[in-house]
Amino acid sequence: MVRASLMAHGDSGVTPRHTLFYFHGDGDHDDLNEVARRAGFVTSGQDDATVLETTIPVDEASFAPVSAMMQSWAAAFQLDYDGWECAVVTN
Template identity: 75%
Template sequence: MSTDASHDERDAMVRAALAEHGDSGLTPRHTLFYFYGDDHGLGDLNEVARRAGFFTRGDEESLVLEMTMAVDEASFTSVSSMMQSWAAAFQVDYDGWECAVVTN
């Protein structure tokens, strides 16, 4: 499975911003993933994400997936790949993620 280099770069930029604040990403924290698209694709994604353990919220044009998790590179790479795969499978746009800074 190949990943979108721009998402890999964006993931690294978020982790770099966390590191600037003394956050290694190892401590689990509330993390949000943003998707945009049509009601059909988002509805299908919503069902799959809920079954995978994510909390979800959204409307006809957007969906936010939420989970408490570590965001260090080793923990996060497979999740980032999964988000990109879901976006492709359900023909929606994956816009990225965000989380709180947690100092360790």
Template identity: 85%
Template sequence: MTDSDVPHEERDAMIRASLAAHGDSGVTPRHTLFYFYGEGDHDDLNEVARRAGFLTRGQDDCTVLETTMAVDEGSFAPVSAMIQSWAAAFQLEYDGWECAVVTN
């Protein structure tokens, strides 16, 4: 089974578990990146994402969305659903997300 075979909700939970193992509850907002690949409509993704408050960057068949947000399950789940819907709408592969570990 490859990462792309694992549902995003499970992948999100695995990332949060890794954060928790480092003493990070996810509630402190931090720089978070979302990755999209493929030959779909990156321009429309960029436009919608900017309107939603994300910074966008990338080239050719890669787009990275950046924001500052909490990544605990309650805060993250609606954003994850939105990100996945954008990938479907613009015919792109959503490859996942990453963030820094924040402890306090």
């Protein structure tokens, strides 16, 4: 859905941009934060919410491995992966 919105605004997703990933639930946020920091993400949040931040391209080919990683982290730490967002960047 995010990618479709980007395309509707003329954004192919290939330009790296600030991107946020959201996790919620009663799982292990501390371990998620540790693993994400080691992978180069900035982490924030409190209690039952974690936000991961990075700067990456979001075109389908570049983003697919990141999306898979987010889903695997959610499963590993028993959290709900609630999606991602980024700014529109047009060239």
